[in-house]
Amino acid sequence: LGQVHRAFLQDGRMVAIKVQYPGIRDEVELALAALSLVPEAGPLRRHGMDLDHHRRMLRSTLEQELDYGIEAATQQRARLLAGPGVVVPRIHGEHCRRTILVEDWEDGLPIEDAIGWTQEDRDAVGAALVRRFLRQTLREGLLHGDPHPGNLRLRRGATGIEIVQYDYG
Secondary structure, eight states, rough: EEEEEEEETTSOEEEEEEEEOOHHHHHHHHHHHHHHOOOOOOOOHHOOOHHHHHHHHHHHHHHHHHHHHHHHHHHHHHHHOOOOOOOOOBBOGOBTTTTTEEEEOOOOGGGGGGSSOOOHHHHHHHHHHHHHHHHHIIOOOOSSSSGGGGGGEEEEEETEEEEOOOOOO
16 A cells, blocks of 8 residues: 655654555545445355445455554554564654654564574574564554564564564554
């Protein structure tokens, strides 16, 4: 729905700017309209699937995904809740808009790079990821909904392996 670019604020701080693709809202509406043409017949009806409910839920989710203000608020909350060893970039709310998100640029290595690390470091990465998942679900009550490799980075911090977690839309 958008693309992230590295940029600098006027004071020299490096930031990541997520910009929504022009016209994406209209494209989403067209896709949702096409989905409404899918009939509730055959296996869907036989298994009691409420396709209208799924359409409404999808619409609501996509509307939230298209509002970077909601994402900024969620990310700020996640930053406050994150425990040791987790880095959630700070939001620059004064520069954010509904279609623009500005946050600190946080460096890290792609998770795939850990393949070349020592066994001890790979074990530390695995333990950090499990701790992150458990903390989110059992303590924070705010589970990251899209934890794919593009939204996670790794780095070595003062206390060991740190997880940098992006994208709270």
